[in-house]
Amino acid sequence: MEQDPFSLxxxxxxxxxxxxxxxxxxxxxxxxxxxxxxxxxIVDDRVVVLSLCRD
Structure with a gap:
């Protein structure tokens, strides 16, 4: 998989x-x-996952 753009x-x-x-x-x-x-x-083969935990 390519680099995660959200890591920035x-x-x-x-x-x-x-x-x-x-x-x-x-x-x-x-x-x-x-x-x-x-x-x-976001596209057919990729999803964005966002944790909703409030740690």
């Missing part, structure tokens, strides 16, 4: 990822959830 902005915790998903689902436990995030599809 340390106070904006977004990251660029591939939009590919697994074919199988995983069951998770409520206790595993530690935060929320926003996902924005």
């Amino acid at each position: 902005y340390p106070h904006f915790p977004a990251k660029l990822y591939s939009s590919a998903m697994l074919d199988s689902l995983e069951i998770i436990h409520l206790a595993w959830i530690v935060g929320h995030f926003a996902r924005w599809a």
Whole structure:
């Protein structure tokens, strides 16, 4: 993957990822959830992921 353009902005915790998903689902436990995030599809094969945690 190319360099993440959001790495230049340390106070904006977004990251660029591939939009590919697994074919199988995983069951998770409520206790595993530690935060929320926003996902924005910018092109067919890339998404921007932004943590919404207030650490």
